[in-house]
Amino acid sequence: MKHLLATALTVLAFCALRAEPVKVIFDTDMVEDYDDVGALALLHRLADKGEAEILATVSSTRDNSSVAAIEIINHYYGRPDIPVGCAKDLGVWGTPHDPDRNGHNKFVRLAKEYEGWYRYANSNQAPDANVIYRRALAAQPDHSVVICSVGFLTNLRRLLETKPDDISPLDGKALVKQKVKLWCAMACSYPKGQEYNSRMDWHSSKVAIHGWPTPILFSDFQYGRNVYSGRKVAESDHTRSPVKDIFKWSLPSREAVLAGKCEEKDVQGRCSWDETTVLAAVRGTGKYFDVAHGRYKMVGYNGVDEWADDPNGPHMRLIETMPKKEVGKVIDDLIAELPAAREAK
Numbered sequence: 001m002k003h004l005l006a007t008a009l010t011v012l013a014f015c016a017l018r019a020e021p022v023k024v025i026f027d028t029d030m031v032e033d034y035d036d037v038g039a040l041a042l043l044h045r046l047a048d049k050g051e052a053e054i055l056a057t058v059s060s061t062r063d064n065s066s067v068a069a070i071e072i073i074n075h076y077y078g079r080p081d082i083p084v085g086c087a088k089d090l091g092v093w094g095t096p097h098d099p100d101r102n103g104h105n106k107f108v109r110l111a112k113e114y115e116g117w118y119r120y121a122n123s124n125q126a127p128d129a130n131v132i133y134r135r136a137l138a139a140q141p142d143h144s145v146v147i148c149s150v151g152f153l154t155n156l157r158r159l160l161e162t163k164p165d166d167i168s169p170l171d172g173k174a175l176v177k178q179k180v181k182l183w184c185a186m187a188c189s190y191p192k193g194q195e196y197n198s199r200m201d202w203h204s205s206k207v208a209i210h211g212w213p214t215p216i217l218f219s220d221f222q223y224g225r226n227v228y229s230g231r232k233v234a235e236s237d238h239t240r241s242p243v244k245d246i247f248k249w250s251l252p253s254r255e256a257v258l259a260g261k262c263e264e265k266d267v268q269g270r271c272s273w274d275e276t277t278v279l280a281a282v283r284g285t286g287k288y289f290d291v292a293h294g295r296y297k298m299v300g301y302n303g304v305d306e307w308a309d310d311p312n313g314p315h316m317r318l319i320e321t322m323p324k325k326e327v328g329k330v331i332d333d334l335i336a337e338l339p340a341a342r343e344a345k
Contacts, residue, residue, distance in 0.1 A: 021053040022282045023144050025136055027129075028274070029151025029197070030059055030066035031095060032103030034250045037073065038230055039150050039274035041243045041335040044077035046282045048340035054079065055136040055145065058129040059086040060152040060201075062093040065107040067126040071118035072110055072242045078341030085132035086123040091154030091201040106249050110242055117242075129155045130162050130172075137179040138168040145179050148281040150186040150274035152197055157204035160211055177213040184281035185209075186273050188296045188305040189221035190317060196221075199303020206298035218296060218317040219280055223289075224273030227328045231269040232336035243335060268328070275331045280318060288327050291316040 026043055028036045046052040057074060059066040067086050074082045095104040111121060120126040133155065137145060149156060162172035170178060187198040187205065198205040209216065234247035251270060252262035276289075285291055295313040297306050307317065 021047070021050055022146050023053050023055055023140055024281060025055050025133065025145060025147050026057045026278075027060060027147065027149040027151060027155050028057070028066070028070065029061045029092065029200075030069050030107065031061045031064055031092070031151075033270075033274075034106065034230075034246050035224075035270055035272055035274040036150055037069070037243060037246045038270070038272065038331070038335050039148075039278045040070065040073045041077075041233075042275050042278045042331060043148070043282070044073070044079065044339065045334045045337055046278070047079070048077070052282045054082055055140070056083045056085070056132045058084060058132055058155055059123050059126070060091060060129075060149075060154045061096075061123065062087055062091070063122060063124050064093075064095055064104055065111045065121070065123070067120045067123040068111045068118040069107040069242075071120065072114045075114075075117040076242050076342075077339040080117075083132045083136065084120070084126055085129035086126040087154045087158065088128050088130070090158060091204060092152055096200060106246055109249070110246065113245065114242055130158055131167070133159045134162060134165070134167045134172075134175065137175050140179055142178050143181045145181065146281050147180055147183045148278055149183065150197070150277050152201045153185070153187060153205040153208045154201045156183070156208035156212070157201075160208060173211065173213055180214045182281070183212060183214060183216045184219065184277050185216055186219050186224065186277040188218055188307070188317075190307050192304065192306045193221060194303045195305065198298065198305055202298060202301070202303035205303070205305075209296060209298060212314075216296075216315045217280060217285075217291070218315060219273065219277040220296075220317050221273065223318045223320070224276045225271050226265075227272040227276055227324045227331070228265065228268035228270065229272045229275055229328050229331040229335060231267065232332045234269075236336055238338065269332060272328060272331055275335070276318065276327065279327070279331060285318070286321075288322045288330070289318045290321040292319050 189195040
């Protein structure tokens with residue numbers, strides 16, 4: 001336990017001082033909400049600035065347009081060849097709790113608007129995320145990869161349960177322990193709750209969180225719920241931008257807010273649960289965040305989580321140091337910037 005804590009502190013200190021880009025595997029559900037889009041856009045902008053290297057982008061949901069949406073964003077930022085994959089057999093499929101597809105319709109619409117920017121119209125057609133994970137990890141130096149998950153924890157559980165193969169002689173847990181230095185997860189709710197990402201495939205969440213062999217940093221529901229971003233890109237003059245389109249289609253207009261048809265906070269943008277996870281994964285803590293140490297546990301059989309403070313615990317959760325409004329502005333500004341490839345044009 002003390003070894004894990006020391007490792008975590010070393011990781012976070014390194015995050016603040018690093019010169020090399022952070023090697024990131026990005027894992028998203030990309031199924032209903034749209035902070036996933038902001039998170040992937042933010043990761044790409046940090047990669048444009050030399051702060052991150054995106055090793056792979058995978059979906060934790062099946063039988064929908066999640067992988068197509070990921071590929072469209074990768075293409076927009078000039079990285080169409082980033083490996084993509086999706087969960088198989090386990091976890092959430094289709095559009096959960098969304099029988100009318102209202103939440104997912106924006107991603108279906110995106111695929112129609114940007115035809116030719118993706119290979120896999122249905123996420124079921126994409127490669128197995130296990131293969132993508134194992135190839136990406138096996139190719140990297142030891143203790144060098146940050147996994148950033150902003151969706152269901154299905155793929156993390158599946159990765160831990162993989163067997164040795166022609167990619168690596170190590171099983172999943174040993175491969176993670178050797179190659180991953182930190183898992184940054186948007187999951188759980190402090191001090192106790194049923195947060196969406198960790199409850200939708202609660203059994204996978206339990207297996208992954210309880211069995212993970214490296215430090216985990218949580219940007220939980222309580223931190224990201226009142227950090228706002230996306231308004232700036234929604235109102236930008238960018239043309240042919242899937243990021244702008246998603247936020248413009250999804251955010252209430254200023255007129256609707258002023259007319260009292262929506263909550264006043266909506267004028268600021270969307271809650272930034274996923275974007276704060278990316279910011280912490282790449283830029284670390286210290287400037288933007290502080291952390292509390294302890295342990296998240298999944299309890300029972302319906303996706304409830306509980307946090308317990310423990311100075312020697314293997315987990316950390318983000319807490320406020322920079323005012324959240326300022327953190328939101330940092331994110332808002334970054335995702336509103338044009339991709340480097342398009343700036344050059």
